[in-house]
Amino acid sequence: MESYIVLVISCIFVNNILLMQYLGNCPFLGVSKRMETAVGMAMAVIFVLVMAGAVTWVVNYYILKPYDLEYLRTLSFILVIASLVQLVEMFLKKNIPALYAGLGIYLPLITTNCAVLGVCLINMKEEYDFIHTLVSSFSYAAGFGLALVLFAAIRERILLARVPKPLQDTSIGLVTAGMLSLAFFGFKGMIH
Amino acid sequence: MIEGLLVMGGLGAILGLGLAVASKVFYVYVDPRVEAVEELLPGANCGGCGFPGCSANAEAIVAGKSSPASCVAVSQEVIQQIAEIVGAKIELKEPEVAKPNCKYGVFDADRKYIYDGVKDCRAAILINGGEKECPIGCLGLGTCVKACPFGALSIGPDRLPVVDTELCTGCGTCERVCPKQIIKLSSNSLAIVHEYTTEECTAPCQRACPAGIDIPGYIRAIRDGNYSEALIIIKRSNPFPGVCGRICVHPCEYECRRNLVDEAVAINPLKRFVSDWEREKGVHIQVPRAPEREEKIAIIGGGVEGLTSAYLLNRLGYETKVYEATSKLGGILWLGLPENRLPRDVIEWDINGILDAGVQVELNKALGKDITIESIFKEGFSAIMIATGGWDMKMYLSSLLPNGFSPLPGVQLLLDIILRSKKGEDIELGDSVLILEGGEASLQAAAVCKEKGVKNVYVIFRDSDLAATQKEGIEILNHTVLTKMGGVGNKLKEVEICEITEEGKEKEGSRRVIQVDTILMGAGRFPELIYVLKQDSETEWETVSPYAGPEAEQEIGIFRPGEVIADYKAAVEAIGAGRRMTASIHNFLRGLPVEAPKNMLKKYTQVLDVEDVQGVKPVPRKRMPKRKENELEDSFLEIELGYTEAEAREEAQRCLQCGLICYRKN
Numbered sequence: 001m002e003s004y005i006v007l008v009i010s011c012i013f014v015n016n017i018l019l020m021q022y023l024g025n026c027p028f029l030g031v032s033k034r035m036e037t038a039v040g041m042a043m044a045v046i047f048v049l050v051m052a053g054a055v056t057w058v059v060n061y062y063i064l065k066p067y068d069l070e071y072l073r074t075l076s077f078i079l080v081i082a083s084l085v086q087l088v089e090m091f092l093k094k095n096i097p098a099l100y101a102g103l104g105i106y107l108p109l110i111t112t113n114c115a116v117l118g119v120c121l122i123n124m125k126e127e128y129d130f131i132h133t134l135v136s137s138f139s140y141a142a143g144f145g146l147a148l149v150l151f152a153a154i155r156e157r158i159l160l161a162r163v164p165k166p167l168q169d170t171s172i173g174l175v176t177a178g179m180l181s182l183a184f185f186g187f188k189g190m191i192h
Numbered sequence: 193m194i195e196g197l198l199v200m201g202g203l204g205a206i207l208g209l210g211l212a213v214a215s216k217v218f219y220v221y222v223d224p225r226v227e228a229v230e231e232l233l234p235g236a237n238c239g240g241c242g243f244p245g246c247s248a249n250a251e252a253i254v255a256g257k258s259s260p261a262s263c264v265a266v267s268q269e270v271i272q273q274i275a276e277i278v279g280a281k282i283e284l285k286e287p288e289v290a291k292p293n294c295k296y297g298v299f300d301a302d303r304k305y306i307y308d309g310v311k312d313c314r315a316a317i318l319i320n321g322g323e324k325e326c327p328i329g330c331l332g333l334g335t336c337v338k339a340c341p342f343g344a345l346s347i348g349p350d351r352l353p354v355v356d357t358e359l360c361t362g363c364g365t366c367e368r369v370c371p372k373q374i375i376k377l378s379s380n381s382l383a384i385v386h387e388y389t390t391e392e393c394t395a396p397c398q399r400a401c402p403a404g405i406d407i408p409g410y411i412r413a414i415r416d417g418n419y420s421e422a423l424i425i426i427k428r429s430n431p432f433p434g435v436c437g438r439i440c441v442h443p444c445e446y447e448c449r450r451n452l453v454d455e456a457v458a459i460n461p462l463k464r465f466v467s468d469w470e471r472e473k474g475v476h477i478q479v480p481r482a483p484e485r486e487e488k489i490a491i492i493g494g495g496v497e498g499l500t501s502a503y504l505l506n507r508l509g510y511e512t513k514v515y516e517a518t519s520k521l522g523g524i525l526w527l528g529l530p531e532n533r534l535p536r537d538v539i540e541w542d543i544n545g546i547l548d549a550g551v552q553v554e555l556n557k558a559l560g561k562d563i564t565i566e567s568i569f570k571e572g573f574s575a576i577m578i579a580t581g582g583w584d585m586k587m588y589l590s591s592l593l594p595n596g597f598s599p600l601p602g603v604q605l606l607l608d609i610i611l612r613s614k615k616g617e618d619i620e621l622g623d624s625v626l627i628l629e630g631g632e633a634s635l636q637a638a639a640v641c642k643e644k645g646v647k648n649v650y651v652i653f654r655d656s657d658l659a660a661t662q663k664e665g666i667e668i669l670n671h672t673v674l675t676k677m678g679g680v681g682n683k684l685k686e687v688e689i690c691e692i693t694e695e696g697k698e699k700e701g702s703r704r705v706i707q708v709d710t711i712l713m714g715a716g717r718f719p720e721l722i723y724v725l726k727q728d729s730e731t732e733w734e735t736v737s738p739y740a741g742p743e744a745e746q747e748i749g750i751f752r753p754g755e756v757i758a759d760y761k762a763a764v765e766a767i768g769a770g771r772r773m774t775a776s777i778h779n780f781l782r783g784l785p786v787e788a789p790k791n792m793l794k795k796y797t798q799v800l801d802v803e804d805v806q807g808v809k810p811v812p813r814k815r816m817p818k819r820k821e822n823e824l825e826d827s828f829l830e831i832e833l834g835y836t837e838a839e840a841r842e843e844a845q846r847c848l849q850c851g852l853i854c855y856r857k858n
Contacts, residue, residue, distance in 0.1 A: 080207070
């Protein structure tokens with residue numbers, strides 16, 4: 001039990017995928033202008049990452065490992081994740097239109113997102129078992145969501161502030177992201 | 193190596209096949225028209241159409257829930273293309289643009305405190321409603337500018353929003369985000385049907401004008417030398433600038449804030465100046481017309497009120513036709529005013545301006561004699577507006593028309609009936625008669641009715657000391673008003689009456705319909721009414737009463753107290769009434785409720801105002817030059833000569849451009 005709690009805290013705070021590992025910066029800057037889109041994106045990432053984590057674990061241990069093909073991990077994971085997202089999108093559109101309306105526009109954005117691929121590869125590198133893989137995927141995604149929502153809230157405030165012209169929009173966004181990252185450095189060393 | 197190829201190839205093949213199967217299994221039919229429509233929409237997702245975004249609107253358009261013209265940001269051609277895709281008929285809309293309705297920025301207005309917080313109006317308003325004294329003043333922090341999806345707004349040097357009319361699409365995003373509702377969509381059509389409310393910045397003169405002309409607006413245009421614009425501003429409310437510029441009783445000038453310093457601005461002579469300028473140029477300046485609409489409207493009576501309505505309805509895009517009983521348009525203007533105050537060519541010029549706009553006219557056609565409600569509806573008109581004139585016109589017309597003549601089906605004037613019965617004439621009244629607001633003469637008329645063999649007589653009063661009684665077939669009803677008439681062809685069949693409370697409001701659930709053949713009206717003239725066909729009928733009609741104007745003390749029924757006399761005491765009152773008729777007809781035909789806005793400024797509405805004016809240097813009012821006395825002997829030449837251009841522009845400078853409490857300080 002304890003190992004799970006440590007894993008959750010480690011994934012969300014200490015090794016935050018956005019602010020400590022710098023993966024998935026594209027949506028971090030892209031959809032963080034409004035809280036509404038940030039929350040939608042966070043939900044979509046959680047949804048996709050948990051599924052991708054499970055599927056890639058199966059692919060790794062039941063297809064690649066038996067044939068000693070782990071050097072094809074990155075390539076096959078990209079293929080699997082992209083197909084999975086496509087499939088999920090089609091499934092949602094047909095069967096759960098309400099969920100599709102909420103997450104639909106974010107799903108294609110995640111198809112080839114490095115945060116998703118990155119987490120799947122980390123899971124394999126750390127050699128987690130299946131349950132740990134699920135917990136880790138969920139927690140990394142939650143950490144992604146946390147960082148995105150925090151950042152969106154700050155950016156909404158920045159909109160109202162008087163920012164010097166050359167620093168407006170993405171520039172001030174990057175500066176803010178850097179500071180947020182520095183703040184997360186405070187968690188460093190909490191868990192080894 | 194081989195294994196690697198096999199696994200990757202196999203994985204790819206399986207996933208590819210899986211996806212191919214899934215795309216069949218999970219196939220959802222999307223109407224290709226939705227995509228085509230979405231392609232044409234701008235993708236700004238501004239929400240001006242009332243849907244959450246362009247794709248939602250595209251779906252709604254294809255589903256028929258939204259109009260192809262609902263997108264405000266695309267051109268007419270694109271609207272046509274969309275209409276072609278979905279095969280729908282479209283009603284074109286006059287383009288609207290955002291118009292800020294605050295005249296003085298934060299630095300020029302009185303302030304309660306100095307705000308230095310988050311630069312957003314929605315935040316600023318949380319502190320005691322913003323820093324301005326005026327509760328409806330623009331805070332100038334640019335919430336609208338940030339919200340505009342088309343970059344059409346900016347904050348000007350005086351910290352008021354400036355609209356780039358080229359870029360503005362009229363999506364209304366700014367209107368929705370402004371926490372004080374200062375920025376509103378505007379167009380000529382909206383200006384025509386507009387009533388001043390307590391929630392907008394108005395000058396005292398504007399509020400006093402019975403026609404509701406934007407007086408500071410046209411004086412500003414004159415000051416800037418933009419005379420055509422001044423005329424358009426005037427003609428949106430009053431198509432008689434030449435006539436009114438001479439004979440108007442100008443209540444505006446009595447309310448002018450300059451009276452607190454020296455003398456009122458020469459509001460009316462300035463109106464005359466632009467009209468004279470137009471006449472000298474020889475071209476009628478017209479309010480731009482909204483895209484043509486299907487409906488045709490007939491107007492009975494070619495006097496000031498009828499012509500005003502005909503002109504304004506024409507500008508709203510309707511086809512209008514005026515039926516005039518005499519051989520001349522203009523009614524009482526020709527009869528009641530001396531030539532040296534109102535030269536005849538001025539009347540002709542203003543009337544020609546109305547005809548020039550495309551208003552059709554048929555002269556020598558009296559309703560009830562040459563034409564009837566039935567015959568007009570048969571010609572395909574959607575509404576008939578009654579503007580037959582005041583009692584003076586009735587007296588004049590009675591010499592031209594047969595005895596006992598009445599224009600409206602089943603409606604007679606009470607006095608006519610009493611006089612005719614005294615002369616011993618035969619009067620056809622039918623089985624049931626409703627007598628309306630005739631004071632004690634009502635009872636006399638009721639007796640006449642009984643004498644003529646009428647079975648049921650209803651006497652209704654808005655207010656009366658007479659006891660409500662019911663005897664011998666005469667029923668007296670107090671606190672009751674007539675709200676609607678209904679009939680078939682040229683026959684009155686029924687009326688709807690309604691009880692009112694002490695405050696003059698409708699008593700809930702008291703509306704009832706009674707069968708009536710004739711109505712006797714106690715007033716000296718016929719009411720202003722709109723006749724429309726009942727739904728899905730070609731002969732059955734009913735009436736719609738125009739909404740009550742600012743003078744009316746009660747809102748319901750016809751002949752509202754306060755309004756009866758007011759509409760005819762001056763030409764400008766008739767023009768105001770004509771404009772309200774226009775708005776009533778427009779609202780009715782567009783399926784909107786025929787009522788005034790809830791917070792409309794009325795005669796006794798208290799608005800924020802100032803009691804003294806500071807920081808304004810006295811400047812004497814320019815006098816209009818007068819004709820020399822020797823020229824006036826034995827002639828009816830006009831006495832006052834009107835301003836020269838230089839004089840007019842100098843006089844226009846005197847205008848303080850007032851708002852509720854702001855004004856221009858030197």
